[in-house]
Amino acid sequence: MSSPLFPLPTRTVAPGAVHVPGWLDVGRQRELVDACRGWARGPVPMRAARLPSGHRMSVRTVCLGWHWYPYAYSRTADDVDGTRVAPFPEWLGELGRAALAAAGEPADAYDPDTALINFYDEHAKMGMHQDKDERSREPVVSLSIGDTCVFRFGNPESRGQPYTDVELGSGDLFVFGGPSRLAFHGVPAVRPGTADPETGLSSGRINITLRVTGLG
Numbered sequence: 001m002s003s004p005l006f007p008l009p010t011r012t013v014a015p016g017a018v019h020v021p022g023w024l025d026v027g028r029q030r031e032l033v034d035a036c037r038g039w040a041r042g043p044v045p046m047r048a049a050r051l052p053s054g055h056r057m058s059v060r061t062v063c064l065g066w067h068w069y070p071y072a073y074s075r076t077a078d079d080v081d082g083t084r085v086a087p088f089p090e091w092l093g094e095l096g097r098a099a100l101a102a103a104g105e106p107a108d109a110y111d112p113d114t115a116l117i118n119f120y121d122e123h124a125k126m127g128m129h130q131d132k133d134e135r136s137r138e139p140v141v142s143l144s145i146g147d148t149c150v151f152r153f154g155n156p157e158s159r160g161q162p163y164t165d166v167e168l169g170s171g172d173l174f175v176f177g178g179p180s181r182l183a184f185h186g187v188p189a190v191r192p193g194t195a196d197p198e199t200g201l202s203s204g205r206i207n208i209t210l211r212v213t214g215l216g
């Protein structure tokens, strides 16, 4: 729920990894859903990225600022149609700074230059991985809207234990930086039917991550 009667407290899941439940109010979530609908239309269409194995990811993704594909960033979507990716809007950078401040992290100098917008249908998952294609080790800011998911947050050494399964609901913020910046993480399950239609997303889950690429 985005506006629970008794909001869950902020929780440090691992050093540098902070979960802030219900950070985005429903109005803000609705604005983000509308913006995501626009970004998904283009200039680069939302797509399921193809992995080096030849398989496609079950999650569909569109990017701003820099286009991510397994496993690099570029200014043009060379694995889709060669189009230049949409710019990263300044207001998302401001949202990123507000997010870090809400998580109790230093925020003033945070200047993300890319956003990955992931859409999960009820069957989509994301395997355990590190976000390591960025040259910068500035924190990742993650925002969730729609269906609740299980977010598995682990350690920088391996895909295995120790990890913590966190339920990320609509409006939740999760920040990982510092000693957890390269922690393995993934989404083993989405819980269908848990979205609040008030956000404008009646089914499925959107996840937006803001990152600093450190690329020129």
Ligand SMILES: O=C(O)CCC(=O)C(=O)O
Residues within 6 Å of the ligand: 116, 118, 126, 131, 142, 151, 168, 185, 186, 187, 207, 209
């Ligand atoms: O969907 C999520 O919560 C995580 C997404 C993620 O790990 C990624 O895009 O690299």
Ligand SMILES: [Fe+2]
Residues within 6 Å of the ligand: 129, 130, 131, 185
């Ligand atoms: Fe990730």
